[in-house]
Amino acid sequence: MSDAKRAECLRGKGVTKIFGMGDKKTVAVDHVDFDFREGEIISIVGESGSGKTTLSKMLLGLISVSEGQIYFQGQPRDIKGGKKKREYWKNIQAIFQDPFSSYNMFNKIDSVLLDCINMRGGKHLPYEEKFKLMSEACSFVNLEFKELTNKYPFELSGGQMQRLMIARIFLLKPKILLADEPTSMIDACSRSTILDMLLKLRDEINMTVIFITHDIGLAYYISDQVYIMEHGKFVEHGAAEECIIHPKAAYTKRLINDVPKIYEEWDLSTV
Ligand SMILES: Nc1ncnc2c1ncn2[C@@H]1O[C@H](COP(=O)(O)OP(=O)(O)OP(=O)(O)O)[C@@H](O)[C@H]1O
Numbered sequence: 001m002s003d004a005k006r007a008e009c010l011r012g013k014g015v016t017k018i019f020g021m022g023d024k025k026t027v028a029v030d031h032v033d034f035d036f037r038e039g040e041i042i043s044i045v046g047e048s049g050s051g052k053t054t055l056s057k058m059l060l061g062l063i064s065v066s067e068g069q070i071y072f073q074g075q076p077r078d079i080k081g082g083k084k085k086r087e088y089w090k091n092i093q094a095i096f097q098d099p100f101s102s103y104n105m106f107n108k109i110d111s112v113l114l115d116c117i118n119m120r121g122g123k124h125l126p127y128e129e130k131f132k133l134m135s136e137a138c139s140f141v142n143l144e145f146k147e148l149t150n151k152y153p154f155e156l157s158g159g160q161m162q163r164l165m166i167a168r169i170f171l172l173k174p175k176i177l178l179a180d181e182p183t184s185m186i187d188a189c190s191r192s193t194i195l196d197m198l199l200k201l202r203d204e205i206n207m208t209v210i211f212i213t214h215d216i217g218l219a220y221y222i223s224d225q226v227y228i229m230e231h232g233k234f235v236e237h238g239a240a241e242e243c244i245i246h247p248k249a250a251y252t253k254r255l256i257n258d259v260p261k262i263y264e265e266w267d268l269s270t271v
């Protein structure tokens with residue numbers, strides 16, 4: 001689908017994050033512009049310290065924007081106050097680099113999943129209905145709900161935990177999913193399965209997926225649009241084909257040279 005037909009989802013103008021003051025000042029994100037559309041898969045690629053996580057925290061509304069403006073569905077985003085923030089978080093959800101940091105370790109897994117159902121307004125459903133929804137979400141990510149009930153998140157493996165995060169997304173069905181290196185703890189085989197699950201979710205609910213990664217090969221494999229980030233700035237962006245097959249910026253060329261076999265790396269038939 002062309003950009004003109006896709007509805008506006010998240011847009012940014014001059015978005016900047018400055019940490020600290022004076023000598024200790026760090027400009028982590030430096031006047032970036034972006035335009036993410038509904039149903040698009042966007043990758044933000046850059047080396048360690050380039051500002052990817054800082055930008056994603058601003059997109060999520062977890063930290064303030066120092067300068068510039070974020071627009072959500074065409075309007076300046078207004079998330080002042082807890083109530084507006086909670087409303088906004090129905091639209092945007094995240095999967096983090098470290099799955100261990102994403103759960104309250106003292107909540108059992110069924111309550112993690114029940115919370116999602118409640119958030120979507122399913123609080124008053126009969127338990128059998130909730131059970132059905134939770135089982136369905138687990139089987140979507142190849143987990144068996146019956147084996148998980150009564151367990152705590154720390155009793156799962158890293159890979160299982162990341163799958164549980166995707167099961168949550170399946171229940172929450174947000175408009176935007178932000179995934180910060182989501183597959184880092186998973187072997188190559190489950191990694192491609194999980195990426196396929198996210199792509200399937202995109203197709204099913206027209207979700208916008210924002211991937212944050214070091215891996216330009218992965219970005220090429222999954223994305224419609226790619227933004228290349230260096231020292232807090234976007235040095236290049238465009239369709240994945242254009243950006244990665246015909247890169248203009250020296251930095252993009254260098255990232256590509258670090259990946260010897262960009263075409264073969266994500267050939268699923270070899271997994
Ligand atoms: N809370 C903070 N206070 C001060 N500086 C910070 C803070 N968070 C991040 N930074 C700095 O901002 C810059 C960007 O960090 P960020 O975590 O966004 O990078 P990244 O691209 O996500 O890196 P990685 O790929 O390693 O996860 C770094 O120089 C970092 O030290």
Ligand SMILES: [Mg+2]
Nearest residue numbers: 052053054180
């Ligand atoms: Mg990061």
